[in-house]
Amino acid sequence: MADPGAVVDDLHAEGEDLDRLVAGLGPEQWATPTPAPGWTVAHQIAHLAWTDEQAVKSATEPEAFAREAEKAMAAPDTFVDEAAARGAQDPPAELLKRWRAGRAAVRAALSAHPTDVRMPWFLTRMSVASMATGRLMETWAHGQDIADALGVRRTPTDRLRHVARIGVRARDYGYFMRGETPPAEEFRVELTAPDGTLWTYGPEDAAQRVTGTALDFCLLATQRAHRADLALRAEGADADHWLDIAQAFAGPPGQGREPGRSGPGGQGGGAA
Template identity: 40%
Template structure:
């Protein structure tokens, strides 16, 4: 397990990278549609700000957070998920950006005050604090991908993605259970390569496997791309089914992305040919 301090630094770096993209936008760009239909860039940043606030609340006021979750989630889940979007639509782009900056700064401060092994309430089972930091990094990166695609930008991957991949592996059983499917007892070997020759392997003794670029694996488990549109090498029935249902985030089963049928946004293709990782 990586030290909490390093995870927080990675989260802050991911947020800063996205901030640099947003800082250069014209006001009209904020209303561009993203692949996460029907959200715009404005909606996406508002969503991040709202849930960065909720994360801080979960740390500083767990009882109040639990009460809010119990009240809100007894109703329409989708409606609750769009509360932040409604707030953002009443703001100017500069106000939305300022909101997110404040919310994420408070979140980083709150994370720095908790013990790495402590359990933090969230939407579903409580999470270890280190996993909660990684989840915010994952959300920032995944929604940042939506924003980049809306702007027709290509982002360069970083090795921070190994944090996201680790969470993707940890949510293997959840991906099945969330769809009412029995979680396989057999694990899947995951061997991923990143930037500068870095690589990592999970479940090295498993028979089924997923091998390829860490960026593409992360795009699949965050449901930002269909696995058929990647260079991932998938071997075994369990690995195949996992890639079909993989979901790293909380909430009802996501719709995922169809394969090669999205005419509005370019099909993602990785542009690196690093060597296969070794165990």
């Protein structure tokens, strides 16, 4: 299990990186469409702000969060979009202020929360480390949408290890969400980190293997790039199929990106 304090610190750093990307944008740039249909840069930040607020409520007011989650689950196909749309109507300066306040509140709430007490979340319960990791994954993934919309190529960091870890651990989830039975055997995953070191998961002698860069794997698992635009390699039919259905996020399978439309960040592995 990841050290909760280290993950919370990395979550803070990920938010600061994205803050630097959007802080100087003019009003017209906040209205720039992103690869998520119907979502502008403002929608992306509004979604992060709303989800951070829910994380704080989960950590500090679990009963109030449970009521909020119940309402959200009553409209599972619309509540995320509706929350983003409401927030996107705020002036950019107010939205940015709200998001910054939420990030600070998440950091404080998770730092103070007992590490052995799980928090309620949508259809599950989360430890401090898993909540911080989930928030970091979302911040990175939605930040990628914003970077792609603005034509910015971000420099990958070793914080991707958190996103990669979720992607590997969530292997079976992609099968379940499609009504498929996941393979019984573990896969071997070998990813080249931004600093050139190797991150490895699963048995070294596994027959089913996935190799490539950590950036490409994270882009795939968060559906921020199409597999055809990435340089991930699979050995074995099961591993090959997994790369078609992998998802590190909760909820139904998304539509993902069309080939050739992955944006500047979707070419991390130098795919052919």
